[in-house]
Amino acid sequence: MLSKIFFTSCAWGISILSFWSFFMSLKKGIRHLKRLHQIPCSDCKYFTNDYRLKCTVHPINACTEEALGCIDFAPKYNNENNI
Numbered sequence: 001m002l003s004k005i006f007f008t009s010c011a012w013g014i015s016i017l018s019f020w021s022f023f024m025s026l027k028k029g030i031r032h033l034k035r036l037h038q039i040p041c042s043d044c045k046y047f048t049n050d051y052r053l054k055c056t057v058h059p060i061n062a063c064t065e066e067a068l069g070c071i072d073f074a075p076k077y078n079n080e081n082n083i
């Protein structure tokens with residue numbers, strides 16, 4: 001009887017830890033994806049969309065987390081003239 005309680009509680013413990021680990025990984029992945037979506041390069045006028053030279057100003061940092069907060073970011077389109 002005592003061993004049954006022990007193994008049942010072990011099974012529940014492992015299940016709960018597995019679910020907790022899964023949800024923590026999911027939460028971490030979502031946070032990382034949100035951060036990657038903040039990279040501004042695709043909306044920047046210096047972005048070439050060419051894998052050989054992604055950016056004419058910061059070719060190494062373009063499309064990486066290093067580009068977050070890039071001081072040379074310039075919007076592709078000018079909203080005032082709708083160009």
Ligand code: SF4
Pocket residue numbers: 040041042044045046047054055056057058059061062063067070071072073074
């Ligand atoms: S200038 Fe900065 S924001 Fe613009 S494409 Fe290059 S790295 Fe990205």
